[in-house]
Amino acid sequence: AQSVAQPEDQVNVAEGNPLTVKCTYSVSGNPYLFWYVQYPNRGLQFLLKYITGDNLVKGSYGFEAEFNKSQTSFHLKKPSALVSDSALYFCAVRDMDTGGFKTIFGAGTRLFVKA
Amino acid sequence: DTAVSQTPKYLVTQMGNDKSIKCEQNLGHDTMYWYKQDSKKFLKIMFSYNNKELIINETVPNRFSPKSPDKAHLNLHINSLELGDSAVYFCASSQARGTDYGYTFGSGTRLTVV
Numbered sequence: 001a002q003s004v005a006q007p008e009d010q011v012n013v014a015e016g017n018p019l020t021v022k023c024t025y026s027v028s029g030n031p032y033l034f035w036y037v038q039y040p041n042r043g044l045q046f047l048l049k050y051i052t053g054d055n056l057v058k059g060s061y062g063f064e065a066e067f068n069k070s071q072t073s074f075h076l077k078k079p080s081a082l083v084s085d086s087a088l089y090f091c092a093v094r095d096m097d098t099g100g101f102k103t104i105f106g107a108g109t110r111l112f113v114k115a
Numbered sequence: 116d117t118a119v120s121q122t123p124k125y126l127v128t129q130m131g132n133d134k135s136i137k138c139e140q141n142l143g144h145d146t147m148y149w150y151k152q153d154s155k156k157f158l159k160i161m162f163s164y165n166n167k168e169l170i171i172n173e174t175v176p177n178r179f180s181p182k183s184p185d186k187a188h189l190n191l192h193i194n195s196l197e198l199g200d201s202a203v204y205f206c207a208s209s210q211a212r213g214t215d216y217g218y219t220f221g222s223g224t225r226l227t228v229v
Contacts, residue, residue: 034217036217036218036220043119043205043207044205044207044218044220046217049215049217090158098170098171099170101146102160102171103160107156107157108156108157
């Protein structure tokens with residue numbers, strides 16, 4: 001079965017500092033990994049994906065994620081955090097056991113960026 | 116122009132009632148989904164439809180019945196509402212069942228059962 005884990009409920013970072021939101025995955029084949037962001041009272045927004053290719057993928061709003069096969073990780077990063085980045089972040093994996101018709105989400109990590 | 120729109124945004128109703136949530140997407144996507152987000156923000160898939168056909172039914176009680184009249188619409192009808200049904204329900208769509216497409220989510224319907 002496919003799954004993702006986000007080990008941190010919350011991450012706190014000062015504005016201007018780099019941020020990392022952690023995600024590890026468990027899949028039975030090639031991983032299809034995603035990051036989404038949810039702002040208060042809003043739906044989730046797609047940030048970026050890893051399907052194949054370069055281990056460093058770039059996405060929206062200056063975010064990037066690093067795929068590490070040996071550590072089965074897909075951490076979300078940003079070089080310089082903004083207060084407006086404060087939100088709930090979800091790592092997700094496409095469940096290929098069901099033909100790709102289902103995406104499984106992690107529990108979410110709340111990011112607080114302090115001014 | 117909203118890509119995935121859900122109505123209503125808020126729904127407060129009494130136990131035992133029947134209610135519906137509507138979802139429409141204007142992106143030309145083939146696949147649509149319903150997800151439930153509980154009070155702890157856990158997201159769990161409920162249903163997945165591809166070109167109007169039910170593909171995934173994730174052990175959801177029979178009181179929940181999705182309907183897809185065409186590939187741009189996926190509605191959710193809930194019978195005999197229970198307190199535990201209180202949650203935010205998100206509709207989403209994706210371009211194809213291909214694995215490299217992210218989802219576009221609606222803004223959610225906050226259902227409160229009293």
